[in-house]
Amino acid sequence: MKLTIEQLLDAMWQDYLALTPDAKPIHQLFANLNQGMVVNDHIALRTFNLDKVSLDKIAKPFLDAGYQAVDDYQFPAKKLYAKYYQHTNDTLPKVFISELKVEELPKHCQEIIKDLVSQVSEDLVSQQGFCCSGRPWNISKEQYQKLASESEYASWVAAHGFRPNHFTVSINHLRFNQEHSHPDIQSVNQLLQDNGYAMNTSGGLIKGSPDVLLEQSSTLAKEIEVSFTDGILKIPGCYYEFALRYPMPDGQLYPGFVATSADKIFESTDAVPGTK
Numbered sequence: 384m385k386l387t388i389e390q391l392l393d394a395m396w397q398d399y400l401a402l403t404p405d406a407k408p409i410h411q412l413f414a415n416l417n418q419g420m421v422v423n424d425h426i427a428l429r430t431f432n433l434d435k436v437s438l439d440k441i442a443k444p445f446l447d448a449g450y451q452a453v454d455d456y457q458f459p460a461k462k463l464y465a466k467y468y469q470h471t472n473d474t475l476p477k478v479f480i481s482e483l484k485v486e487e488l489p490k491h492c493q494e495i496i497k498d499l500v501s502q503v504s505e506d507l508v509s510q511q512g513f514c515c516s517g518r519p520w521n522i523s524k525e526q527y528q529k530l531a532s533e534s535e536y537a538s539w540v541a542a543h544g545f546r547p548n549h550f551t552v553s554i555n556h557l558r559f560n561q562e563h564s565h566p567d568i569q570s571v572n573q574l575l576q577d578n579g580y581a582m583n584t585s586g587g588l589i590k591g592s593p594d595v596l597l598e599q600s601s602t603l604a605k606e607i608e609v610s611f612t613d614g615i616l617k618i619p620g621c622y623y624e625f626a627l628r629y630p631m632p633d634g635q636l637y638p639g640f641v642a643t644s645a646d647k648i649f650e651s652t653d654a655v656p657g658t659k
Contacts, residue, residue: 388448398515399547402620422556424626425477427548438482462487518544524611535653554627586647596629596637604652622651
């Protein structure tokens with residue numbers, strides 16, 4: 384049965400909650416302060432640039448549902464390429480999809496990733512819900528650790544498979560006070576810290592600035608237990624992001640992303656942020 388885009392997005396949210404212990408209480412925290420409403424700015428997905436599971440394959444169900452590619456980005460230090468997609472219905476979140484340039488990793492890492500992807504069936508990839516289907520391959524702790532020593536991104540995808548890496552609270556849609564103006568990102572971050580949530584400080588607590596029309600921050604991914612073929616490891620799961628957009632000269636909110644900020648946001652799933 385074909386899912387509506389709303390059903391697919393909800394399935395992604397439910398899958399994300401399973402890997403993100405902080406997500407539900409944080410969402411509830413903001414809902415309690417915002418008359419029950421929390422608007423999602425964007426969802427991020429990760430993959431490898433191998434043809435079978437490429438960025439374009441992950442994007443297909445969104446394109447089929449009316450999303451359109453808007454812009455693309457390069458992250459040379461992290462060996463990543465990314466695109467973001469937007470729907471004509473602006474109540475739907477943006478979708479940001481990145482892929483790892485496998486050929487730029489050491490040979491032994493390339494071989495591990497190619498072995499993992501070889502276990503994926505074409506039928507599975509073609510399914511509408513593949514983007515939140517989880518891990519479709521067997522992987523050992525040793526393989527995971529070899530990837531992690533070269534690329535935290537590679538090891539995250541290898542361990543968790545295909546699922547949302549983060550959801551994002553739109554600060555522009557929050558109304559914490561009677562004046563009906565959204566809070567600034569500093570007060571959002573302070574609220575999170577006051578409630579005991581660890582934040583990603585790589586590149587500063589706030590990534591971006593009003594000058595680039597986008598400010599972002601994020602929690603650090605908590606460690607969760609993940610099963611491998613030879614046992615269990617506690618490794619970073621997913622994180623929650625917070626975005627504040629500023630108006631462009633035409634009055635519309637800036638819709639895109641800032642590569643230097645996104646580069647540091649990626650590190651929210653690093654075991655030691657700022658090291659890779």
